[in-house]
Amino acid sequence: GQNIDQPTEMTATEGAIVQINCTYQTSGFNGLFWYQQHAGEAPTFLSYNVLDGLEEKGRFSSFLSRSKGYSYLLLKELQMKDSASYLCAVLRGDYKLSFGAGTTVTVRA
Amino acid sequence: DTAVSQTPKYLVTQMGNDKSIKCEQNLGHDTMYWYKQDSKKFLKIMFSYNNKELIINETVPNRFSPKSPDKAHLNLHINSLELGDSAVYFCASSQDFGDSAYGYTFGSGTRLTVV
Numbered sequence: 151g152q153n154i155d156q157p158t159e160m161t162a163t164e165g166a167i168v169q170i171n172c173t174y175q176t177s178g179f180n181g182l183f184w185y186q187q188h189a190g191e192a193p194t195f196l197s198y199n200v201l202d203g204l205e206e207k208g209r210f211s212s213f214l215s216r217s218k219g220y221s222y223l224l225l226k227e228l229q230m231k232d233s234a235s236y237l238c239a240v241l242r243g244d245y246k247l248s249f250g251a252g253t254t255v256t257v258r259a
Numbered sequence: 260d261t262a263v264s265q266t267p268k269y270l271v272t273q274m275g276n277d278k279s280i281k282c283e284q285n286l287g288h289d290t291m292y293w294y295k296q297d298s299k300k301f302l303k304i305m306f307s308y309n310n311k312e313l314i315i316n317e318t319v320p321n322r323f324s325p326k327s328p329d330k331a332h333l334n335l336h337i338n339s340l341e342l343g344d345s346a347v348y349f350c351a352s353s354q355d356f357g358d359s360a361y362g363y364t365f366g367s368g369t370r371l372t373v374v
Contacts, residue, residue, distance in 0.1 A: 239302075
């Protein structure tokens with residue numbers, strides 16, 4: 151089975167940094183994705199980690215610790231347009247992609 | 260030029276009806292998926308086809324039947340619609356089954372409301 155947990159909501163101020171944590175327990179592991187989903191729109195790919203460590207892409211970074219079953223997405227220099235839901239997803243051993251419920255981030259001016 | 264397009268975007272229908280949702284991708288990907296996103300925002304895999312062959316069939320009522328006429332198309336037909344089928348249905352594609360590095364590309368979703 152699988153269990154993917156992330157906080158339901160987070161609020162931060164424009165220009166600040168927010169870290170969204172994700173813990174998982176899955177049957178096998180072939181990598182972890184982060185997706186961004188604006189209300190009423192499709193999820194869009196942000197990052198993929200399969201090895202331990204930090205992957206940086208502009209203002210967004212994603213970290214993975216396989217031994218701890220833990221990842222985080224770091225959003226820096228927050229902008230109003232970053233207000234969205236952020237989905238943690240694990241590619242299981244059977245190559246099925248399982249999603250967490252998402253974290254709604256609200257950026258305030 | 261939309262990479263993964265699905266139609267219709269909105270669908271309102273009565274209980275008991277039969278409806279279809281269509282999906283097409285122009286990315287040259289081999290694998291396509293149907294996901295259901297319920298009111299709690301969970302995205303759950305329903306089906307996956309790789310080169311027209313069904314490879315994932317999760318525990319979904321058999322009122323739901325996917326069809327893939329070719330690897331660029333994956334349609335979803337739903338018989339005898341029920342209130343609980345109301346959700347947003349997302350089509351997605353990936354380079355190949357198990358291909359990870361580039362993630363999945365999702366369509367814009369079909370919001371199905373059963374009344």
